[in-house]
Amino acid sequence: MSVNRLLRVGTVAVASLGVLALSACGSDPESSANPGSTSSSSGGDCPKGTLNAEGSSAQKNAIEEVISKYNEKCTDVTVNYNPTGSGAGIKQFNASQVDFAGSDSALKTESKDGGEAEAAAAAKRCQGSPALNLPMVIGPVAIAYNVDGLDKLVVDGATAAKIFQGTIKTWNDPAIVKLNPGAKLPTAPIAVFFRSDESGTTENFTKYLEAAGGGAWTGKPAKKWTGTGAGKEKSAGVAEGVKSTKNSITYVEWSYAVDNKLGVAQVDTGAGPVELSAESAGKALAAAKPAGTGSDLALKLDYATKAPGAYPIILVTYEIACSKGLPAEKTALVKSFLTYFASADGQSSLADLKYAPLPEETRTKVDAAIQAIS
Amino acid sequence: MTTLAANKPAYDGKTLDLTGKSGARAFKNTLATVLIVLCFLVALVPLLWILWTVISKGYHLLLDPNWWSQSQRGVTVRRVGGGAYHAIMGTLIMALICAAIAVPIAILGAIYLVEYGKGTKAAKVVSFMIDILTGVPSIVAALFIYAVWITVFGFNRVGFAVSLSLVLLMLPVVLRSTEEMLKLVPDELREASYALGVPKWKTILKVVVPTAFGGIITGVMLGLARVMGETAPLLILVGYSKNINLNPFEGFMGALPTMINQDRTELALQPAADRVWAAALTLILLVLLLNLLARVIARFSTIKSK
Numbered sequence: 268m269s270v271n272r273l274l275r276v277g278t279v280a281v282a283s284l285g286v287l288a289l290s291a292c293g294s295d296p297e298s299s300a301n302p303g304s305t306s307s308s309s310g311g312d313c314p315k316g317t318l319n320a321e322g323s324s325a326q327k328n329a330i331e332e333v334i335s336k337y338n339e340k341c342t343d344v345t346v347n348y349n350p351t352g353s354g355a356g357i358k359q360f361n362a363s364q365v366d367f368a369g370s371d372s373a374l375k376t377e378s379k380d381g382g383e384a385e386a387a388a389a390a391k392r393c394q395g396s397p398a399l400n401l402p403m404v405i406g407p408v409a410i411a412y413n414v415d416g417l418d419k420l421v422v423d424g425a426t427a428a429k430i431f432q433g434t435i436k437t438w439n440d441p442a443i444v445k446l447n448p449g450a451k452l453p454t455a456p457i458a459v460f461f462r463s464d465e466s467g468t469t470e471n472f473t474k475y476l477e478a479a480g481g482g483a484w485t486g487k488p489a490k491k492w493t494g495t496g497a498g499k500e501k502s503a504g505v506a507e508g509v510k511s512t513k514n515s516i517t518y519v520e521w522s523y524a525v526d527n528k529l530g531v532a533q534v535d536t537g538a539g540p541v542e543l544s545a546e547s548a549g550k551a552l553a554a555a556k557p558a559g560t561g562s563d564l565a566l567k568l569d570y571a572t573k574a575p576g577a578y579p580i581i582l583v584t585y586e587i588a589c590s591k592g593l594p595a596e597k598t599a600l601v602k603s604f605l606t607y608f609a610s611a612d613g614q615s616s617l618a619d620l621k622y623a624p625l626p627e628e629t630r631t632k633v634d635a636a637i638q639a640i641s
Numbered sequence: 642m643t644t645l646a647a648n649k650p651a652y653d654g655k656t657l658d659l660t661g662k663s664g665a666r667a668f669k670n671t672l673a674t675v676l677i678v679l680c681f682l683v684a685l686v687p688l689l690w691i692l693w694t695v696i697s698k699g700y701h702l703l704l705d706p707n708w709w710s711q712s713q714r715g716v717t718v719r720r721v722g723g724g725a726y727h728a729i730m731g732t733l734i735m736a737l738i739c740a741a742i743a744v745p746i747a748i749l750g751a752i753y754l755v756e757y758g759k760g761t762k763a764a765k766v767v768s769f770m771i772d773i774l775t776g777v778p779s780i781v782a783a784l785f786i787y788a789v790w791i792t793v794f795g796f797n798r799v800g801f802a803v804s805l806s807l808v809l810l811m812l813p814v815v816l817r818s819t820e821e822m823l824k825l826v827p828d829e830l831r832e833a834s835y836a837l838g839v840p841k842w843k844t845i846l847k848v849v850v851p852t853a854f855g856g857i858i859t860g861v862m863l864g865l866a867r868v869m870g871e872t873a874p875l876l877i878l879v880g881y882s883k884n885i886n887l888n889p890f891e892g893f894m895g896a897l898p899t900m901i902n903q904d905r906t907e908l909a910l911q912p913a914a915d916r917v918w919a920a921a922l923t924l925i926l927l928v929l930l931l932n933l934l935a936r937v938i939a940r941f942s943t944i945k946s947k
Binding site: 293294295296299317319321324328331332334336338339345347349350362363364366501502503507523526527620 | 707710711712713714715716717718719722723724726727730791793797798880881882883885886892893903905906907908909910
């Protein structure tokens with residue numbers, strides 16, 4: 268019995284020692300040891316504490332990059348972002364579970380099903396002050412395709428609408444041939460992939476199809492797909508679907524198209540074919556009109572824009588934050604982080620990730636709105 | 642004797658010769674053996690396949706000491722580096738808190754059922770409730786805690802809430818296995834103890850529980866292994882954090898299942914894909930370690946029948 272007891276004690280001791288050993292040496296990668304970036308570098312701009320945020324998965328890669336950069340500057344701030352989706356983010360924000368939310372669309376001011384409108388619920392969470400919609404990241408949506416030997420593809424609004432509606436069924440359809448003179452288009456049928464989950468990308472893309480399709484798109488813009496094709500879950504799913512299927516096409520965030528090495532179609536807005544680039548997407552945002560008033564920066568995008576060199580299919584993701592009403596230390600944290608996010612420095616890191624930085628004019632407005640948070 | 646001897650030749654017929662091989666029976670025997678071996682191999686295929694995939698894709702990150710000592714703070718999906726320390730600690734902390742709450746309740750409950758409540762109405766009700774609790778899916782346990790912790794009390798999502806919902810999942814497992822172990826303790830031991838004038842509570846404490854100790858510990862370890870891989874409560878009751886947070890009462894907390902979930906949409910990017918597989922392998926190893934520990938404890942603490 269005593270031997271048994273000894274063994275028991277031994278195993279328990281070994282196990283707890285292992286846990287202790289593990290807990291003793293945990294650290295952050297290259298944390299404060301990072302040369303040249305001590306926490307005091309920006310003086311009083313860096314508060315201490317933890318910020319929790321949740322929402323849109325479309326801005327996940329952008330905000331993670333910005334958090335990473337921000338932490339080089341402010342080492343004592345921890346920012347967590349959970350990409351659970353825009354709807355979930357707004358719900359958690361309104362329930363005071365997170366300090367700010369990420370969303371693919373501005374807070375809705377009208378209630379949909381008789382319940383409380385998002386904006387009203389958010390104002391309640393902010394102790395009566397309105398919540399701000401701060402446009403922060405532009406995520407261009409690419410029309411991505413996989414056709415052997417086709418390096419360049421041009422579509423216009425009507426053709427895209429017909430392809431995704433299912434009225435154009437083959438790659439050598441006269442409408443596509445007309446836009447791509449001389450291109451080697453196969454006779455094969457077009458395989459369309461769409462997002463099977465409810466998605467802000469689908470909503471923005473269908474808004475474009477409705478606005479620029481000239482009546483060819485019959486569905487209403489919605490988070491749920493109503494066109495033709497085969498459903499795949501999330502951006503990764505549709506990108507993977509196109510990658511593994513010849514003669515297929517889909518709409519997906521630009522970064523996924525690039526990461527999976529898919530072809531990206533140029534879009535003819537009526538002012539000539541426009542290639543997708545950070546610059547061309549920024550131009551479309553500059554053409555957008557403000558939908559809100561005062562410091563509320565919600566934008567109304569013009570999907571049918573004919574501005575030269577503007578790539579029309581873009582998705583603007585917002586940060587939703589209280590204008591007033593958070594506890595003082597949280598306010599300081601939110602302000603500090605969002606200020607960096609909207610700074611030229613913060614925005615400049617986004618182009619590498621295939622997001623488009625905010626145009627300078629919008630950026631200054633966003634920055635002013637953040638500085639007004641108290 | 643003589644009559645028996647006289648009868649003997651009557652049974653000496655060739656029909657009762659069992660020493661030789663009968664073709665049909667030998668065939669059936671071989672067939673059954675082959676079938677069973679085949680079934681075993683078929684059952685083995687998915688297990689080996691999973692293990693092979695996870696190990697071959699995930700092992701190289703585990704060899705890096707940083708994997709065990711660093712968090713993912715500041716590491717985006719496009720960058721290599723960082724580790725799973727935050728997630729391992731999160732998983733261990735939440736599992737240990739869960740065990741600290743569930744194990745005493747489960748063991749005391751089992752002692753009541755076996756030693757005190759045998760045959761009473763109350764015991765039957767408790768037993769029935771435990772059966773129901775066994776069948777509760779993890780998502781339901783998570784939503785129940787969400788309703789209590791967040792909707793009713795208005796607290797924030799924290800690691801402790803996850804532990805609470807894991808308690809609901811671990812309790813029936815540990816209680817049932819402890820109950821079975823206590824039932825296996827022979828009544829003679831209890832009677833011998835009573836005969837020496839030892840009171841009931843002392844008998845339970847000094848005779849019954851030590852006898853069943855190995856089995857009880859095995860049950861606890863298996864219960865822990867079961868809850869460590871649960872994902873639904875983590876998704877609902879706590880946000881994922883890439884940073885080290887050792888406080889279960891405040892803030893988001895990393896855990897291995899949610900670490901896998903976080904990057905599973907980015908598999909086109911090699912650094913993210915590597916981390917997902919490595920996190921999966923780490924989780925498997927943790928659970929395996931607990932199972933092995935349970936085995937070892939069970940082996941060394943069984944009562945010798947001598």
